[in-house]
Amino acid sequence: MKILSLFFFLVLSANAQGQVSDDHWATLALVEKESKFDDLMGMIVETARPLPPASALDGQEIEIRGYIIALAAKSKLQHFMFSRYPQNMCFFCGAAGPESAMQVFMKSGKTLDYTSDKLVIKGTLSIQAGDPSGLIYALSNAELIDVIKQ
Numbered sequence: 001m002k003i004l005s006l007f008f009f010l011v012l013s014a015n016a017q018g019q020v021s022d023d024h025w026a027t028l029a030l031v032e033k034e035s036k037f038d039d040l041m042g043m044i045v046e047t048a049r050p051l052p053p054a055s056a057l058d059g060q061e062i063e064i065r066g067y068i069i070a071l072a073a074k075s076k077l078q079h080f081m082f083s084r085y086p087q088n089m090c091f092f093c094g095a096a097g098p099e100s101a102m103q104v105f106m107k108s109g110k111t112l113d114y115t116s117d118k119l120v121i122k123g124t125l126s127i128q129a130g131d132p133s134g135l136i137y138a139l140s141n142a143e144l145i146d147v148i149k150q
Contacts, residue, residue, distance in 0.1 A: 028100075028136075029054075030054045031049060031054060034046070059126065061123065063121070063145055065119065068112070068116075068119065069087055074114060075111075076111040079103065079104065080112070081102070082104045099137075105138065106142050110142075119147055123143065
């Protein structure tokens with residue numbers, strides 16, 4: 001138990017400083033998953049509840065790397081899905097869990113054009129407990145920091 005606590009402390013210490021790191025995704029991946037039958041959807045759905053290290057990032061400004069998930073061919077995106085993984089491996093394609101994607105709401109007056117390149121964005125993270133979309137995380141007041149050409 002002490003080793004697990006030390007691991008959580010080290011992850012939180014690194015992430016609390018808002019570093020540009022894939023470690024934010026590692027922290028956000030610390031969830032407890034549960035599968036249950038959803039009467040409304042008529043199928044088994046997987047839900048996830050963030051564990052304390054992920055919950056500690058709620059309300060924090062973070063920088064995170066990832067990919068825009070194309071839900072529609074649009075430019076000037078103000079609201080979009082963002083994933084730890086490229087489109088072919090994303091949550092919506094069935095290859096990852098809900099902890100690997102988030103909604104992004106750009107800062108007022110800011111937009112992004114779709115790109116398949118990896119991006120670094122910054123914004124305020126919030127946990128969306130019980131969101132019917134199945135997404136756990138949202139980033140608001142987001143802005144583009146960097147484009148990482150593949």
